[in-house]
Amino acid sequence: MKDFLSLNSQLCFAVYETASEFTKLYASVLQPFGLTYTQYLVLLSLWEKDAVTMKELGxxxxxxxxxxTPMISRMQENGWIQKRRSTEDERKVFVYLEDKARQQQMAITQKVAEEIQLCNIQVEEYNELMKRLNDLHHKLQDRTDHKKLGRS
Amino acid sequence: MKDFLSLNSQLCFAVYETASEFTKLYASVLQPFGLTYTQYLVLLSLWEKDAVTMKELGxxxxxxxxxxTPMISRMQENGWIQKRRSTEDERKVFVYLEDKARQQQMAITQKVAEEIQLCNIQVEEYNELMKRLNDLHHKLQDRTDHKKLGRS
DNA sequence: GTCATTTAAATCGTGTACGATTAAATCGTA
DNA sequence: TACGATTTAATCGTACACGATTTAAATGAC
Known part of the structure; x- marks a missing residue:
């Protein structure tokens, strides 16, 4: 049990600190654009697939x-995106990129790339870390899935 | 640049999603104890070293x-810890574990361990992930250190 | 065709998170 | 020893994040 406590607390801190450092790096790059990290994730998602409902984006x-809801409203106020209620099904609200978001994509990506390069992260490391994160991610999800189905 | 955009967005999502899934797992275990994930981190830290100042804890x-400040106040209201201003140096505020926190340490740790075991995470994976996270963590920090010193 | 159910967003309350500012105590040094 | 600089917390404003509730629209069973 003592082993577990120690290993567990190390992992808790590692996940927490790394994620928050990671976020802060992006935040510092994004601030001049008037974007937060989460807003940037919204843009990343919409650059891949535009014109989605709130539900799909969520x-x-x-x-x-x-x-x-409040974040998308702020992004609309800042001119990044547009929200429009569907006329077909008035429950649905679609989110669209504004020109500003399309026009600044390259500039934002460029600045992020420059900052990341300062960290000297090798592609191998990049991929290995991502693999490990995704493995953990899937194990966490499988666990909840098993629970929902009345445990495996 | 297109390569970067894709790899970058994958890592952004991986870090973000995994950290939030991870937090949610702990949150579900901790909720019956009336603790949030961050409050649990405070306890982990104090279980390792008690009687520290706000500054050191931060x-x-x-x-x-x-x-x-507001989180520690909440934890005090809930009887986990005690805040006391130092008499030696009245700028400093020390934080102490309450009996409740010491008494429940095993029960909390036990419940967390049970939930983690459901995920079938191997020790090798555990360590490898932690190593990767810490590597990234250090690279992120070195980067800011270099900046402060007038870039390397 | 009406009404209960389901679906999609919005709203609300609580709790992080962070940068900037403020306030009080202590320290350094002339 | 006086006083400006530094240190330590607290406070403030903005922005996530989540669960629970509410509201409105669409669907489905009868």
Whole structure:
């Protein structure tokens, strides 16, 4: 049990600190553009696939409406995106990129790339870390899936 | 640049999603105890070293007073810890574990261990992930250090 | 065709998170 | 020893993040 406590607390801190350092790096790059890290994730998602509903966007980012609704409103106020209620099904709200977001994509990506390069992260490391994160991610998800199905 | 955009967005999502899934796992275990994930990190830190100042606690958790002060107050209201201003130097505020926190350490750790075991995470994976996270963590920090010193 | 159910967003309350500012105590040094 | 600089917390404003509730629209069973 003592082993577990120690290993566990190390992992808790590692995940927590690394994620927050990571976020801060991006935040510092994004600030001049008037973007937060989460808003940047929204743009990343929309650059891949535009014109999605709040529900789909929330699913992609694993965010509920309690987080998404006010954030998307702010992004609309800042001219990054547009929200429009569907006429077909008035429950749905679609989100669209504004020109500003398309025009600045390269500039933002460029600045992020420059900052990342300062860290000297090798592609191998990049991929290995991502693999490890995704493995953990899937194990965490499988666990909840098993629970929902009445444990495996 | 296109390569970078794709790799970068994958890593952004991987870090973000994994950290939030990870946090949610702990949150679900901790909720019956009336603890949040961050409050649990405070306990982990104090179980290792009790009777520290707000400043030291903030340094250990990489949290500023804007986050820490209200959180520590809540934890005091809930009987986990005690805050006492130093008589030697009245600028300093020391944080102490309450009996409740010591008494429940095993029960909390046990519940967390049970939940983690459901994920079938191997020790090798555990260590490898931690190594990768810490490597990234250090590279992120070195980068800011270089900047402060007028770039390397 | 009506009404219960389901679906999609918005809203609310609580709790992080962070940068900037403020306030009080202590320290350094003339 | 006086006083400006530094240190330590607290406070403030903005922005996530999440669970729970609410509201409105669409769907489905009868």
């Amino acid at each position: 699913a992609r980012l694993h965010l509920g409406t309690g987080t998404l | 340094a250990r958790l990489h949290l500023g007073t804007g986050t820490l």
